Amino acid sequence: MVENKTPMIQVKDLYKVYKVGDTKVYALNGVDFTIYKGEFCAIVGPSGSGKSTLLNMMAGLEKPSKGEIVIAGNHIEKLSENQLVAFRRKHVGFIFQSYNLIKTLNAVENVALPLSFRGVPKKIRNEKAKKYIKLVGLEKQMNHMANEMSGGQQQRVGIARALAVDPKIIFADEPTGNLDSKTTKEVLSLMQKIVKEQNQTLVMVTHDNYIARFADRQFHIVDGKIFKIEEQHHEETKGDMEDVQS
Numbered sequence: 001m002v003e004n005k006t007p008m009i010q011v012k013d014l015y016k017v018y019k020v021g022d023t024k025v026y027a028l029n030g031v032d033f034t035i036y037k038g039e040f041c042a043i044v045g046p047s048g049s050g051k052s053t054l055l056n057m058m059a060g061l062e063k064p065s066k067g068e069i070v071i072a073g074n075h076i077e078k079l080s081e082n083q084l085v086a087f088r089r090k091h092v093g094f095i096f097q098s099y100n101l102i103k104t105l106n107a108v109e110n111v112a113l114p115l116s117f118r119g120v121p122k123k124i125r126n127e128k129a130k131k132y133i134k135l136v137g138l139e140k141q142m143n144h145m146a147n148e149m150s151g152g153q154q155q156r157v158g159i160a161r162a163l164a165v166d167p168k169i170i171f172a173d174e175p176t177g178n179l180d181s182k183t184t185k186e187v188l189s190l191m192q193k194i195v196k197e198q199n200q201t202l203v204m205v206t207h208d209n210y211i212a213r214f215a216d217r218q219f220h221i222v223d224g225k226i227f228k229i230e231e232q233h234h235e236e237t238k239g240d241m242e243d244v245q246s
């Protein structure tokens with residue numbers, strides 16, 4: 001599935017312990033895995049299993065209690081807050097459940113926004129934003145305001161915005177959580193296609209087993225531990241999505 005196996009994210013003996021009063025909560029309880037360049041991986045597990053904690057650690061949003069996270073050769077658990085901000089800007093794109101678009105900006109402006117934070121000149125950022133808007137199939141909606149688009153269209157803009165900064169890795173937290181089952185399938189298929197075409201690495205968190213099957217590999221997590229890693233053959237996910245609860 002991944003022909004050239006270059007490690008992109010290496011998680012080694014990872015722990016996150018929260019203190020709640022006198023008790024310790026082991027949100028992550030010894031997690032080890034490697035995600036390779038070009039892979040679409042899903043972290044799947046029930047509520048409270050540690051998915052968000054794991055995603056936050058990999059994105060450098062929270063520090064682990066113990067263990068290592070190596071992303072493209074960088075030990076991110078050793079970086080300072082300022083270095084982490086720079087790391088995220090350079091390497092990471094995010095797709096959120098709630099899209100997080102600016103309602104008063106149109107599709108192109110929303111996609112161009114992270115580029116303006118990076119000081120990319122207006123002409124270049126608009127060209128780039130249009131390229132990604134086309135890639136996600138929204139050429140006709142380019143000038144629509146975010147609040148004039150359907151949920152599925154807004155999430156496509158969210159995907160284009162994540163891609164526009166050419167991130168090495170894209171993290172997606174329940175990206176289809178607010179979509180109906182048909183749109184869920186469309187958005188997941190689009191994510192699959194783009195990851196393959198651009199050789200990106202995509203890590204998605206979900207509680208839904210069916211949605212997780214769109215990924216190349218699924219990491220099943222319970223009580224802060226990965227108990228099973230499953231590989232998926234995509235032909236099987238091309239059936240109907242009637243079981244999907246969105």
Ligand SMILES: Nc1ncnc2c1ncn2[C@@H]1O[C@H](COP(=O)(O)OP(=O)(O)OP(=O)(O)O)[C@@H](O)[C@H]1O
Binds near residue numbers: 026052
């Ligand atoms: N800041 C915190 N302080 C204390 N405990 C926390 C904190 N954040 C998470 N936890 C605990 O760590 C465990 C894992 O939480 P986490 O949010 O990672 O789960 P999750 O799988 O993402 O759940 P959900 O699908 O409901 O978002 C839970 O028991 C949670 O209560």
